Amino acid sequence: MVKPYSRPAADEPAWWFVVSSDQILLTEDNDLPFGCLADLSFPSLDDYTVVQIGELRERSCYLVIADYLDDNFVDGKFEPLRQLLDASDLEKFAMAGRARQFSDFISTHRFCGRCGTRMQAVDWELAMHCHQCNHRCYPRVSPCIIVAITKGEQLLLAQGKRHKQGMYSILAGFVEAGESLEQALAREVHEEAGIQVQNIEYQLSQPWPFPHSLMMGFTAEWAGGELHIDPHELVTGDWFDFDDLPPTPPAGTIAHTLIEKAIGKKAD
Known part of the structure; x- marks a missing residue:
């Protein structure tokens, strides 16, 4: 279940999908970061958009939208999403794909396509809403x-x-x-x-x-x-x-x- 803009506790073990443009943060062994936020070498997430995007193997998955060429994430490297395309673990690729799509949606729907007003995130579903003209957008497929x-x-x-x-x-x-x-x-x-x-x-x-x-x-x-x-x-x-x-x-x-x-x- 998607829980928009839900932030994890510092001691919650979770999967982390840090997306920068069309790339995703991978560890040195080409895997996704996993662990408690307090134990990871992440910068403070206060200035980042964080979205809970579902569960993988009974652990929460969090999308973190990073800046282009963001060098604050020092423990790992940003790589193309195809690096995760492995027939033995398609679950990770599928969730990483969801993270990439959500990141793209949020980044490209900051302003209303109908009236140009700045859009606001809906707090109970993954959507962007314009309070000026009531136009609402969902991730594109x-x-x-x-x-x-x-x-x-x-x-x-x-x-x-x-x-x-x-x-x-x-x-x-x-x-x-x-x-x-x-x-x-x-x-x-x-x-x-x-x-x-x-x-x-x-x-x-x-x-x-x-x-x-x-x-x-x-x-x-x-x-x-x-x-x-x-x-x-x-x-x-x-x-x-x-x-x-x-x-x-x-x-x-x-x-x-x-x-x-x-x-x-x-x-x-």
């Missing part, structure tokens, strides 16, 4: 589709402009206003790859906090059209044999799971 497409014994993979060099993944895109998930999938695939798909099946979802997406994963099969990769969205792409895939996203990502499911469906 952006729906996205992601799909693993097969053609016989081949899988469609593409390299995005933001992928690290050599990494290929499956196609994904944001859902536009007025679209169903299936319509968004068909549109994105046609725009990015120039093909049509069939036998669309929903598989699973994953929050993707970069910064506030919800990825809804599908498998599908090629139905027609020649492959034509959109150079404005992607660097390259092609059909790859199941037993000869290039480097793909690691375990713990929804893309990895969908690739395994798509190949597994063909093997059944």
Whole structure:
């Protein structure tokens, strides 16, 4: 349960999610800080926004919103959130993602988007409220589709402009206003790859906090059209044999799971 702006007692053991811009504070062994506030090498939190964002393994989790390049947190280092993406401990990544999304929400809703008045935090739920025009905002969630497409014994993979060099993944895109998930999938695939798909099946979802997406994963099969990769969205792409895939996203990502499911469906 989220308890906005609840501050812990000095002797309360807790998980700490210290977020600075798009990075999170990790210990020297790449873990999250855990312990009593009195025992941690933290600065005084009086001047920081602190939010209780839930529980992890029966211990409270606290978000601390730090300044950009904040050097007051000397016991650890700020690292990209992806450092926590480990298939063996997705609970930590999920909670860290929640912290990142809440931090982004609070930082970008200081003023009312309707009338420009400074907004105030609601003290019983995570929301920002404008007392001038009564406009209230909640953390944003952006729906996205992601799909693993097969053609016989081949899988469609593409390299995005933001992928690290050599990494290929499956196609994904944001859902536009007025679209169903299936319509968004068909549109994105046609725009990015120039093909049509069939036998669309929903598989699973994953929050993707970069910064506030919800990825809804599908498998599908090629139905027609020649492959034509959109150079404005992607660097390259092609059909790859199941037993000869290039480097793909690691375990713990929804893309990895969908690739395994798509190949597994063909093997059944």
